Amino acid sequence: MILWFTILQLVVAIAAGVVCVVLGLAGRRPSDLTVGGLALVELLLVAQIVVAVVAPFVGNGPTGSVLEFWTYLVSAALLPAAGVAWALVERSRWSTVIMGVVALSVAVMVWRMQVIWTIQVA
Template identity: 75%
Template sequence: MIGWYTAAQIVVAVAAGVLCLVLGFAGRRPSDLSVGSLALVVLLLIAQIVVAVIAPLVGNPPSGSLLEFWVYLVSAVLLPPAAVFWALLERSRWSTVIMGVAALSVAIMVWRMHVIWTVQVA
């Protein structure tokens, strides 16, 4: 994994999560702003998939379990679309809060993926 890209992903995911939580607790239903913030999180995760495929080929292998890393990455990619799907079905203020929780969960998962890739010894 690339350190600065990981930091950028975490910052964007936390910002999207806080934005959705604030909008949800303010009583706003899902909108282009809240759904778009999660779309940005997903785009960054898709780019992370490309990085995770290429990095070992150019000499940056993970130090931890590759299976655990990929389980986290696939789960993180699936989480925001599932939250948006739920939000578009329910369309209440709580679905916006759910999107915020999903974005914050992605931030934690990205941090854990970074730890698996760089810190652990297999």
């Protein structure tokens, strides 16, 4: 993984999560802002999948468990889509909060992926 890209993903996911949670607790239903924030998180995760496929071929392989890394990455990539689907089915303030929790969960998972890729020794 690339450190600056991981930090970018963390900043975007945390910002999207905080915005969604605050707006949801304020009583706002899902909007273009909240769904767009999760869409941006998803776009960055898709880019991370590409980076994770290419990186070992250019000499930047993971030091931890490859299976654990890919499990985190695939799970993290599925979460925003599930959160947005939930928000589109149940258009309430709580679905906005759920999208925020999803974005914050993705932030934790991205950091864990960085740790697996760079710090752990298999």
